[in-house]
Amino acid sequence: MKNLPWGFRFAGVHCGIKQDAAKEDLTLIVSDEPCVAAGVYTTNLIVAAPVQLDRQRTPMADARVLVANSGNANACTGERGARDSREMAQRAALACGAEERQSLVMSTGVIGHFLPMAKIAQGIESAVSRLGRDEAAWLSAARGITTTDRSPKIACRSLTLRGREVRVAGMAKGAGMIGPRMATMLGIIMTDVRLSVDNAQRSLQAAVDRSFNCISVEGHMSTNDTVLLLASGTAQAEAIDGDDLRQFQAALDDVCVELAKMIPDDGEGATHLITIDVRGCASREAAYRIAVSVANSALVKSGVAGNDPNWGRVVSAAGYAGVPFDPQKLQLKLNGTVVFREGGPASFDAKALSQCMRDNRETHLELEFGEGNDEVRYWTSDLTVDYVKFNSAYTT
């Protein structure tokens, strides 16, 4: 973790949005020089105020400040919500000597409540005074965006481009809408690679498509989902392209996948991380639809929670994905064991396979359709009693 991207300073502070005074609830990230910023957002029609603001500003060539708060999503708060997000961005810009338009904003937490602007203003002042480039500052910033996460989610890579080491680091939070009244998956990726605005946006979209867009906890899309890429360019004089760009893309993909997998792994009450490989489809879209159908089946997920090698639930969930395929050609493997082929169950030792599921936190489903060459890898969590307990616990 020593290898943080150059050109950025970080801070996470407690400003009183979360009740627990030991928990950071405001994060500030400042780029020393104007940096390239790209964003990918929720496709929910109901979008929170901070998403509306960032969507208008990215992609951009000269971002300076990102301010994020947890504990309040500033979603479904109408005109006043939009004003509050603008003011939050403006205060952060002013405090860091930037122009208002150079500032981006994120919020996560309760839906339908107005931001406590006095607390946020005070938090921004406090964060500015603590900005640092070290691991402690980085970790406090990563904690500042978490809500019901068990721990901050961070991932880093370095690679050598044109003989020089460059870095890609990211932080993320949440899992769809896992918590009671909580919302939002957030991701912030930083790099000191120099990117054109177009390539930054394209690279981020490509990385998100195979990482954050391939995870679910319960399939409930948030109003606040946001992944931002900030590229300072500090390590390089010129924007990269060609093979360098491909190498950077691979590192960016790695960071995003590592972060994305942590989200269902940390899903409320999860006892298994389920990896779903859908292969041999006629298109990526077809593979994706099947993966989503399997990943969002409450029966598949509660079966995995019970270490049940229940191929029937997986096969039937694939069957209602709306994608045509020949069931006779479908083969399903569970943790490496063939459990379904040629239209019927394979012979396997169900007790041994159940024990194998019990012994491993990861459950691996591999569906091979024999219809083409496109594939998707998708991750989800199992559905446990604790998930339901947590999400039905209501206290006014």
Added chain:
Amino acid sequence: MKNLPWGFRFAGVHCGIKQDAAKEDLTLIVSDEPCVAAGVYTTNLIVAAPVQLDRQRTPMADARVLVANSGNANACTGERGARDSREMAQRAALACGAEERQSLVMSTGVIGHFLPMAKIAQGIESAVSRLGRDEAAWLSAARGITTTDRSPKIACRSLTLRGREVRVAGMAKGAGMIGPRMATMLGIIMTDVRLSVDNAQRSLQAAVDRSFNCISVEGHMSTNDTVLLLASGTAQAEAIDGDDLRQFQAALDDVCVELAKMIPDDGEGATHLITIDVRGCASREAAYRIAVSVANSALVKSGVAGNDPNWGRVVSAAGYAGVPFDPQKLQLKLNGTVVFREGGPASFDAKALSQCMRDNRETHLELEFGEGNDEVRYWTSDLTVDYVKFNSAYTT
């Protein structure tokens, strides 16, 4: 319940598929004369053998026999499964003096196991000897198709057409795929109205579209879903049409809706029946997609289980349904109280509303979009700890 449709005899017996000898697991329904039969089936690509057989035979003008078993779905059983379903239909036809092609078949229960054909053959013989027209026979037939249902699901209506009383009665079982390794929603509707084959099929499809196609428990579509309509015509000399057909349709809709609602109400572990009214949409398809999105949200469902008046989960689930709408025009009522309007929360007494949810088994969500005049009513169950417990309990 005295008013059962004329022209049919019923029986339900135990033949040893279910372990509990007190539970019926085979149902036989015989039409005295050839009757019109229409069917609506699962759209899952993976379909069980009995569905494949019935799909080929209906709609038809001269059905005589319906044989159904519970405890084994005969799904994902390949060529042998298809052979077994044909043999089951054939044995029932022979035992009742009908031709093989006049016989229909249904199976529900465990996926991926071969039918115990000796038990089924014995069950058919036993059922033939017990066929009756009375309420006891009717109830035993209704119990013979149940699996994890708490009680048989039945509904009856009578109406007067051309001065004569006619009858529509139905039985149903299950709730999507609620049980461990269980599958199937089944419905059998009988009437002594005389219908043309075309009108029987059209009427059944219309009734199913607003009843059995508007319910979910966890949104997992079964491989065995089947609803059959058998019209003996015994009460009438000529096939009905025009206004008579419309009156019959209304009675058929009533019976189907009454049966359909019982399914999520009896959903595994359910503590609330949730009725979702989506109104003011530009098309029925748009309203339907929004209803399904809300009904299948684990967060909405676990929130209702916890008596949480959580409008944010409902509004955001509508937002990712893939249907364009103006959030400012959306109004959401929960048990009659406006909780969201004009893009933000309405002011309401959350404690009182939570108490109201606790005090009522039915929770009513009303979403009004102001985009058009189309609407859909949809029913689902809440998501409770008991649902997950039941569906993750694995015993080899």
